[in-house]
Amino acid sequence: MIHLVGAATVYSPYPSWLNPADNTWQITAATFVGLMSLPGLAVLYASIVPKKWAVNVLAMMFAGFSLVLVAWVLWSYKLGFGSTSLGGGVHNGIWTQQPATGVNTTGTWKHFFENLWGKPGQILNSAGEQGPAVSAANTDIPFHFPTSTLAYFQFVFAAITPLLFLGSVLGRIKFSAWCLLVPLWSTFVYSIDAFLLWGGGYFAQEGALDFSGGYVIHMSAGVSGFTAAWVLGPRLLRDRQHFLPNNLVMAAVGAGILWLGWNGFNGGDPYYAGASMAGAVVNTNLATAVGVLVWIGLDAWFSKEKKPTFLGGVNGMICGLVGITPCAGWVNGWGAIMVGAADCAIVWLAWNFLSKVRPFSKVDDALGVIYTHGIAGFFGGLFLGLWGDPNMIEYGCGTLNKAGQVVNTAGSVVASNSSYLAGSKSCTPFGVDGLMYTGSAHQLWEQFRAAIWVIFWSALVTFILMKLIGLVLGGVRYKDDILEVGDLAIHGEEAFPEESFATRSDGAFALAGLGESSSPPPIGSETSSPPDAAS
Amino acid sequence: MKLIVAVLKPFKLDDVKETLKNLGVQGMTLTEAQGFGRQRGHTEVYRGAEYEVDFVPKIRIEVLVDDGQTDDVVDAIVTSAATGKIGDGKVWVVPVEQVVRVRTGERGVDAL
Numbered sequence: 176m177i178h179l180v181g182a183a184t185v186y187s188p189y190p191s192w193l194n195p196a197d198n199t200w201q202i203t204a205a206t207f208v209g210l211m212s213l214p215g216l217a218v219l220y221a222s223i224v225p226k227k228w229a230v231n232v233l234a235m236m237f238a239g240f241s242l243v244l245v246a247w248v249l250w251s252y253k254l255g256f257g258s259t260s261l262g263g264g265v266h267n268g269i270w271t272q273q274p275a276t277g278v279n280t281t282g283t284w285k286h287f288f289e290n291l292w293g294k295p296g297q298i299l300n301s302a303g304e305q306g307p308a309v310s311a312a313n314t315d316i317p318f319h320f321p322t323s324t325l326a327y328f329q330f331v332f333a334a335i336t337p338l339l340f341l342g343s344v345l346g347r348i349k350f351s352a353w354c355l356l357v358p359l360w361s362t363f364v365y366s367i368d369a370f371l372l373w374g375g376g377y378f379a380q381e382g383a384l385d386f387s388g389g390y391v392i393h394m395s396a397g398v399s400g401f402t403a404a405w406v407l408g409p410r411l412l413r414d415r416q417h418f419l420p421n422n423l424v425m426a427a428v429g430a431g432i433l434w435l436g437w438n439g440f441n442g443g444d445p446y447y448a449g450a451s452m453a454g455a456v457v458n459t460n461l462a463t464a465v466g467v468l469v470w471i472g473l474d475a476w477f478s479k480e481k482k483p484t485f486l487g488g489v490n491g492m493i494c495g496l497v498g499i500t501p502c503a504g505w506v507n508g509w510g511a512i513m514v515g516a517a518d519c520a521i522v523w524l525a526w527n528f529l530s531k532v533r534p535f536s537k538v539d540d541a542l543g544v545i546y547t548h549g550i551a552g553f554f555g556g557l558f559l560g561l562w563g564d565p566n567m568i569e570y571g572c573g574t575l576n577k578a579g580q581v582v583n584t585a586g587s588v589v590a591s592n593s594s595y596l597a598g599s600k601s602c603t604p605f606g607v608d609g610l611m612y613t614g615s616a617h618q619l620w621e622q623f624r625a626a627i628w629v630i631f632w633s634a635l636v637t638f639i640l641m642k643l644i645g646l647v648l649g650g651v652r653y654k655d656d657i658l659e660v661g662d663l664a665i666h667g668e669e670a671f672p673e674e675s676f677a678t679r680s681d682g683a684f685a686l687a688g689l690g691e692s693s694s695p696p697p698i699g700s701e702t703s704s705p706p707d708a709a710s
Numbered sequence: 711m712k713l714i715v716a717v718l719k720p721f722k723l724d725d726v727k728e729t730l731k732n733l734g735v736q737g738m739t740l741t742e743a744q745g746f747g748r749q750r751g752h753t754e755v756y757r758g759a760e761y762e763v764d765f766v767p768k769i770r771i772e773v774l775v776d777d778g779q780t781d782d783v784v785d786a787i788v789t790s791a792a793t794g795k796i797g798d799g800k801v802w803v804v805p806v807e808q809v810v811r812v813r814t815g816e817r818g819v820d821a822l
Contacts, residue, residue: 223757419757479760486757526758543757 207439219429227661256291311375342542343400389501396548462515466495560619563607571595592694749797
């Protein structure tokens with residue numbers, strides 16, 4: 176409620192550094208991304224597993240989402256996005272080791288470890304929620320929203336990542352093991368990769384780029400899921416032989432929410448409601464549409480059955496989305512089409528042929544996350560080095576006033592776009608120099624280095640965590656007699672219960688004194704003529 | 711009294727039902743069923759994985775009739791359900807010892 180007060184006092188809902196448009200878009204985008212997990216991914220995964228596993232998937236999805244948020248605000252947001260690194264390479268948002276000109280291109284191990292990880296801490300006090308967002312990644316342009324906006328936006332990304340690799344481990348992992356794995360994995364894998372690439376850590380300083388998480392999210396999820404599935408061992412033989420989806424219509428609902436939710440996923444990552452955001456959204460949808468069409472076409476022409484399958488289309492959709500994720504705002508529309516087509520074709524080939532080769536043939540990655548997220552993310556990140564268009568500008572040049580308008584040095588609003596696009600001695604508009612446009616393979620090399628790190632770290636730490644959790648819980652998978660039953664044995668619930676077969680046995684409603692709501696009519700009392708006989 | 715059981719192609723249900731109504735049959739019971747005979751199953755593909763499905767969707771109809779009606783009803787079902795292609799199904803007849811209408815307690819032919 177707003178109280179009208181005397182003219183001497185002027186209230187403002189906006190701190191001086193806050194831009195309402197940017198803040199609005201960022202929270203909106205974050206909500207879109209949150210919807211991708213709940214219900215998007217939860218419904219998609221729950222409907223493409225057999226009926227007996229649907230509730231287990233849903234329960235792990237909701238628990239995982241919740242666990243990440245609690246860990247996020249208590250310690251791990253600052254691990255990933257804190258303004259100071261544990262090793263001291265980043266201090267209050269400043270890269271202390273950055274050379275006077277240009278980006279540090281001579282990485283050393285000292286440089287690496289000093290810029291590996293943010294300093295952990297909670298963000299629950301008033302300054303943590305309402306103070307201006309500061310991260311080591313955005314010192315040249317300050318954020319226009321509070322810490323809680325950045326923290327929530329980054330939370331929904333942190334949350335969806337372990338939920339993605341639930342697809343690899345479902346059908347045998349203990350619920351308790353999952354509930355330990357998610358916060359530990361988020362802390363020791365996700366937060367480190369996020370700081371290294373996004374939070375202003377080592378790879379960010381070296382120049383590796385990941386628009387919205389081709390490496391930090393998708394490739395990491397694919398590799399981690401694959402590793403965890405390897406430690407877990409395969410699902411029951413009967414489950415593998417009868418792994419039919421229970422509802423393709425619900426799969427369409429989940430998949431559709433994922434696709435459109437991705438507008439927030441890639442559209443939110445410029446952090447400003449600007450031109451880059453809009454381009455990223457269009458590119459995302461374009462690559463995805465091409466991905467759907469390519470997979471369906473490959474299925475129809477080259478699969479054994481020669482049929483265009485819907486779930487193949489969903490795979491293609493995910494490949495397109497994942498492939499464009501690291502590139503979204505930095506390639507142009509032609510690049511987006513190329514990314515969607517190439518990524519989808521590569522993953523289709525991997526799905527159909529690489530899956531028959533070791534180690535892929537020996538690890539039971541239940542929903543194939545290593546292909547549609549791991550391999551798709553790996554190549555998507557490389558495609559940025561290939562098709563990054565330096566004229567796709569994420570941040571142009573100029574100074575922003577409080578209203579978020581570009582002003583020149585005299586402080587007046589710039590009427591033309593000239594300085595925004597062309598830059599000046601002190602500012603170069605920020606775009607990505609891809610091989611196809613500049614002839615330089617430097618970006619491709621930076622991408623490759625970061626990819627190798629993310630693969631190595633995700634696999635190593637996931638392996639260690641799964642082994643440790645196994646020691647604590649006495650095994651990470653359920654015994655076979657539980658796996659044979661599924662949901663009913665683990666949760667006491669069925670995805671599609673039949674009311675006629677079940678009667679309440681705890682007497683709760685009798686105790687409430689409700690009694691019979693109405694007596695059934697005595698036999699023979701019904702009218703002899705059916706209702707429609709009167710007409 | 712006889713129980714006529716027919717396992718038929720699902721899309722023939724409307725034809726069979728109308729024919730039986732016209733014959734004066736008072737009621738029938740319908741179940742969705744899966745089965746195979748000489749008609750082979752089919753292949754389904756989910757996410758690139760092939761599944762052999764040996765069973766084909768069918769409807770199973772049960773009709774109780776008086777002895778004198780049996781041949782007419784069987785003929786009517788066969789005629790209305792036939793397509794001439796493999797997988798049309800089967801009709802069989804079994805004797806029934808007793809029928810009781812639950813609401814009134816009527817027995818035998820009166821209960822049909």
